Amino acid sequence: MASRNTFSQLLFILFLCYHLQILEAAGVNSSSAGCIKMEREALLKFKDDLIDPFGRLSSWVGKDCCNWAGVACDNQTGNVYVLDLATIYNCSQTGGSSTSPYSYCKLGGSVNLSKVSTNWLEAINMLPSLLQLDMSFCEVSSLPQPLPVVNFTSLQALDLSNNKFSSPIPQWLFNISTLEQLNLASSTSTFNVTGPNPIPKVLSGNLCKLRELDMSFNYFEGEVTDFVEALSRCSNRSLETLDLTYNKLTGNLPDSLWLLTNLKSLKLSHNKFKGRLSDSLGSLRNLEELDLSHNILSGLLPMSIGNLSRLAVLDLSFNMMSGLITEGIGQLTKLFILNLYGNSNFQGVITEIHLQNLTKLFDLYISSVNKSLAFSLRQDWIPPFSLFDLAISDCQLGPYFPTWLRTQNRSSQITLSNVGISDNIPDWLWTLSPGIYWLDLSHNQLRGKLPDSIRFPSFIGGWIDLGFNNLEGSIPLWPNVTNLSLRNNLLSGPIPSNIGHGMSVLQKLDLSGNLLNGSIPSSIINNMRNLSFLDLSSNYLSGPIPRQWNGLKLLMTVDLSKNNLSGTIPQSIVAYPDSVYLLNLRANKLTGTIPYQVCRLQNLNILDLAHNNLSGPIPTCLARILRLRYPRRYFFQSPPTTREASFFEHTELVIKGKKTEFTKIIILVNTIDLSGNNLVGEIPEQITNLSALGSLNLSWNQLTGSIPGNIGSLQWLEALDLSHNYLSGPIPPSISSMTLLNLLNLSYNNLSGHIPSSNQLQTVAGPSSYEGNPGLCGPPLLNNCSSSSDGNGVSKDKGGDEDEETSQTLWVYISTALGFVVGFWAVFGTLVVKKCVRHAYFKYLDEIADKIAVQIVVNVAHLKRKMGFERI
Structure with a gap:
């Protein structure tokens, strides 16, 4: 066995x-x-x-x-x-x-x-x-491609879903004419198939008994026209369910799709279908579910959609549809879910006619762009439905808070974001439904103060986003809230010292952009054990940063920038929460050195300590941060949803000299900004190992030494700012190999020599990139380098050694002449007194003088050439 x-x-x-x-x-x-x-x-x-x-x-x-x-x-x-x-x-x-x-x-x-x-x-x-x-x-992992004889002559249901086929779906599967149900969902993917993964061919007439076909989550590619036409050729057109969601299918929706008149469920979402919805859509009178979301469909909503009297689910979200929303929507009396969210330009007015007959409506999602779609509903209007989930964004719903919402007493999710409400939040909203766990009223002009205490369902926890309004007063304490954004309001006063006790289940806390003062409560650090996102930036907080951060094991984002915080950077903020990928302490009054423990943050991709009073050297161990060493080869961005909240990833950085707020692509922003401090010493050569770095700013410090010679190995670098330091020596030639560089600032240092040239540098670096370095020469500066200098400002002949040799030779000649004069007068008296000595001496001297004269003529001529005295 x-x-x-x-x-x-x-x-x-x-x-x-x-x-x-x-x-x-x-x-x-x-x-x-x-x-x-x-x-x-x-x-x-x-x-x-x-x-x-x-x-x-x-x-x-x-x-x-x-x-x-x-x-x-x-x-x-x-x-x-x-x-x-x-x-x-x-x-x-x-x-x-x-x-x-x-x-x-x-x-x-x-x-x-x-x-x-x-x-x-x-x-x-x-x-x-x-x-x-x-x-x-x-x-x-595979099915045999050819099967000599298919004996499944009675097979009615075949389920091959959620497997790992590394080869195409075999064609014999579509020859089983008795099949009524075929499920191939998640049976293959681009990760298991090399090369294109074409959608299988369906032979005409072989699947005429098929009622359910599920081929979702396979990343099939190509046009779908032939595939659908083969399904529609059967006379009885028995197909009731067709699911092709999450593939890579392209082209217009084929007209043959509307011939499948027995369809009850049609799901084609998350593909690349384009074109307009045909008015023939109305022929699918048995349709109960229609999901065409997350495609590239454009044009108007067909008038015939009102013919789909059995329709319970209509999802056209996240396309490019535009124009007026037909009042035929109001004829869909069995509609359970209506999702028109995330389209490019729905226009016009939503009236009571659109909604009055939707008695079974459970979920409603609608949005537009720049409030091109408005709601015109009476203040005393009573909806015929009781919604569970409501999301209206970027439409004109205000200026008053919609009173009809008061009737929705079983709601659990409410989003009224950027809908032009300039009103107080009514008291009844907070007690509307005991089941509300998602409340997004962001980007309005809401006024007033927030209630001190509200309870949300403990089994889920509340997700509350009231950011970008005009709310005043102090920070409330709301138990059972797991995600809270009060960003960009007019809230003032200190953060409650017991906030960590009163809101201990918080996972994300965003209080940025308010008028808060006082210190950061230690209870945030000591009691919010589930905290992953903390943003207290752009306030007036002062005092030291709390010391003990070792309990926050899940912390990923810390943004305390643009406050008045003082003292040193606590070692524990970087020593224990090794999941941190964003640390922003910019524009405070922090002192001391950069703790070497920051190098333990192996997931760190954003480090911004700029504009403080930090001193000491740049830690060489920064080169160990793995996220900055290896470029990210892939990035999966989840598709947009109706639940967009401002406390999701965001931070403001100065990149390429401009303030930019990064949100959804924050994981791709690899930057180190240590500018505006008092850092000393040399730029560590090891920093050139951070090959995934996209931006490096070390400007306005007191750095000395030369630019690392291997700086060109930062092949992903787009912005390099080393200005306003005391750097010396030549600009490394390797800098010309940085092909992605589009901002370079080396101004106001002590750099010298010839500026390296390349097409990329000529495009991104003008004279201002090098000004304040009198020793630099060559384009784009006006001061040309000497013809006797090479690219690094060094003589082309024999360099400095030759100049030194010339000086030594000149000194020898001068010393010889002086010695000759002194010696002459020393023996002159003897020569005058004794005649025999005089005759012998001058005879010898004549012989020596002839030899010296010849040598002097040769050496002087050579010296003139060396010193440039000879005419050209």
């Missing part, structure tokens, strides 16, 4: 849980016709591939397979039509439905067939009476 581990991989192979409703109460029937030999052998072969340490298949002996546990045969023919592993392995406890004609065994995650051959398929292919085959969540 094989190992138990292998048993866990193969025990529930196939999940063939098929038995008729009559079997659910009475168990598995036996057959008077007896078992067919070929099918018995197929079952025994199937058993051989299983591992059964508990003997649950011990009854699978003898010739009458119809009496085996979990097997049922047709009373007349003896064919096996049920293989019920639910009974044998008790998988009904993990799934299945007592009301379904097919008992499903959903045991996702418990079977791994990635290393199993396809022999099991040959065995199962020998059961022509099989009704349903369920292989979902089996991690099947």
